[in-house]
Structure formats: C-alpha cells, structure tokens
Amino acid sequence: MxxxxxxxxxxxxxxxxxxxxxxxxxxxxxxxxxxxxxxxxxxxxxxxxxxxxxxxxxxxxxxxxxxxxxxxxxxxxxxxxxxxxxxxxxxxxxxxxxxxxxxxxxxxxxxxxxxxxxxxxxxxxxxxxxxxxxSNDTSTRRFGMPTTKKSEAEQEPAKPKTDPNKVYQSTDDAIEQLPEFTGGMQAFMSHISKNIRYPWICKEQKIQGMCLSASWWRRTVLCRM
Structure with missing residues (x-):
C-alpha cells in the first residue's frame, strides 16, 4: 500500500x-x-x-x-x-x-x-x-498432520503385469469342487462313444486295441471295428 x-x-x-x-x-x-x-x-x-x-x-x-x-x-x-x-x-x-x-x-x-x-x-x-x-494446494489436515489428496494413480496400488504365455500354478490349499464334465461321467462316456472316429488306416488293416483318452481323466477307451 x-x-x-x-x-x-x-x-x-x-x-x-x-x-x-x-x-x-x-x-x-x-x-x-x-x-x-x-x-x-x-x-x-x-x-x-x-x-x-x-x-x-x-x-x-x-x-x-x-x-x-x-x-x-x-x-x-x-x-x-x-x-x-x-x-x-x-x-x-x-x-x-x-x-x-x-x-x-x-x-x-x-x-x-x-x-x-x-x-x-x-x-x-x-x-x-x-x-x-x-492457497491453491488441496492438502488438508487431520489430527494435526498434513495430508495431501492423492492422485488416482497413487490411490490404486500398481498391478503386476501378467505374461499370457506364463503358466501359473494354483496356490490354493484346497479345491472345493473338482472339475467335472457337464452331466457327469455317464454323459462324458456317451460323448466319447459318439464322437470318436476309428482311424481309417487302422480299420483297413483290421487293427484294434486300447487307446488313452485325455490324460487328466485317466480313463481308457476300447477301440474296436
């Protein structure tokens, strides 16, 4: 003045x-x-x-x-x-x-x-x-300690980047429900019998025997002519 x-x-x-x-x-x-x-x-x-x-x-x-x-x-x-x-x-x-x-x-x-x-x-x-x-600072005081409003980037913890090609093992101590084919085992066996096609070369040479289905089911399917 x-x-x-x-x-x-x-x-x-x-x-x-x-x-x-x-x-x-x-x-x-x-x-x-x-x-x-x-x-x-x-x-x-x-x-x-x-x-x-x-x-x-x-x-x-x-x-x-x-x-x-x-x-x-x-x-x-x-x-x-x-x-x-x-x-x-x-x-x-x-x-x-x-x-x-x-x-x-x-x-x-x-x-x-x-x-x-x-x-x-x-x-x-x-x-x-x-x-x-x-005066334009957005900081406030709580319990006598200054606190500053965090940005959105600071509020959310950084998420680790995931590699789509990396296989992760489950860390669960227990699995509440095992995977199951829709309709149960009977439906699965029906699906196998309807969809398995006997190899034509085996059929011509009259070859028959046992073959393994998907390993995780650990079942065997008898293949006959």
Whole structure:
C-alpha cells in the first residue's frame, strides 16, 4: 500500500521553514520492506537539501539502491536520483538522511517524492505468486498432520503385469469342487462313444486295441471295428 503525507499537498524549494514535512508515495515493493512513515526536509546541504526518511521495517533487507522521483502535476514523474537505503531489520524503526533536490536540477515546486524499487517489486510479485500457489494446494489436515489428496494413480496400488504365455500354478490349499464334465461321467462316456472316429488306416488293416483318452481323466477307451 502506498502512503501519502497529509500535512501539505505540494512542496516548494526552498521551503519556508525547517523541518518541513514532504508529501510522498511508495510503490508496493518499497512499502512491503521499508514501510516509510515520514519524509522531512531538514535544511540545506552540498548544493541541495537534506531529507530525513523514517519508518518501521516490515521485512529484513540488506542495503539497496532505491529510486526517487519528483511527483509533478498530472501524475508525471521526474527523476530525482538513486539513493542507497540502509540495511533494515524486520519490526525495528529506521531513520536516515539523503541529499537531493540540487539547485538547477530540481523543480521549484513539486507534489512530493515517489519512492520506487524495481528489485523489491519483483520480490513482492514472487512472494504473492508463492502465496497463491500455497492457497491453491488441496492438502488438508487431520489430527494435526498434513495430508495431501492423492492422485488416482497413487490411490490404486500398481498391478503386476501378467505374461499370457506364463503358466501359473494354483496356490490354493484346497479345491472345493473338482472339475467335472457337464452331466457327469455317464454323459462324458456317451460323448466319447459318439464322437470318436476309428482311424481309417487302422480299420483297413483290421487293427484294434486300447487307446488313452485325455490324460487328466485317466480313463481308457476300447477301440474296436
């Protein structure tokens, strides 16, 4: 959130008295870290004017170069310069001075300072994106422990791939019912007698004898002409 001083709506150089409150605005990035609360002109210095900047740090930060602009009528910006703001520690107040508004380079009257930092704006944008990503997370908490909704692939245990050519042995300890021909043994023998065809070569040579049926039935069938 940007801040604007309410003591006056414009600033003239030179001011009528010292110290004089100077209107200002901060971009969201600067305000997120420095949270400036006042800018005061305290007097002349080195061909310009001294400005004391006060506030309370919102976040810890190393010393950074911050851009200052003059706020001109019509919301136009005019470059005032780049200044190093000191290292700050979250929750602690700060106060430091800069020298700006040099004669011949500063407008005689402006609406205040605009304090901006491209670096801090990018950091704030990244912070907001991370917050949104966290809020969109579907994780919930049960009994104080975080649990994350599993995907369908995770919910179902992986099934082993089966080889259609591989023969598997039964692992059952007992078979409740043995396989049986439909209709029982009598129907089976009737089926055999109706469907067995005596080999023609054996018939021509008048060969007869015993032959085995399917091995799993372990039965013998008498083949005669």
């Amino acid at each position: 940007a801040h604007t001083a309410t003591a006056q709506t414009s600033f003239s150089i030179p001011p009528k008295s010292y110290p004089t409150e100077v209107p200002f605005k901060c971009d969201a990035g600067v305000d997120r870290y420095w949270h400036v609360t006042s800018v005061t002109c305290t007097g002349r210095a080195n061909g310009g004017y001294k400005f004391r900047i006060k506030g309370t740090a919102q976040k810890t930060s190393r010393s950074l170069s911050i851009d200052l602009f003059y706020l001109m009528p019509g919301n136009r910006l005019m470059t005032a310069g780049a200044y190093y703001f000191p290292s700050i520690e979250a929750g602690k107040p700060f106060s430091f001075e800069i020298v700006s508004a040099f004669s011949g380079y500063a407008p005689s009257k402006f609406n205040g300072f605009f304090i901006s930092s491209e670096v801090l704006q990018k950091l704030l944008l990244k912070e907001q994106e991370e917050t949104e990503a966290t």
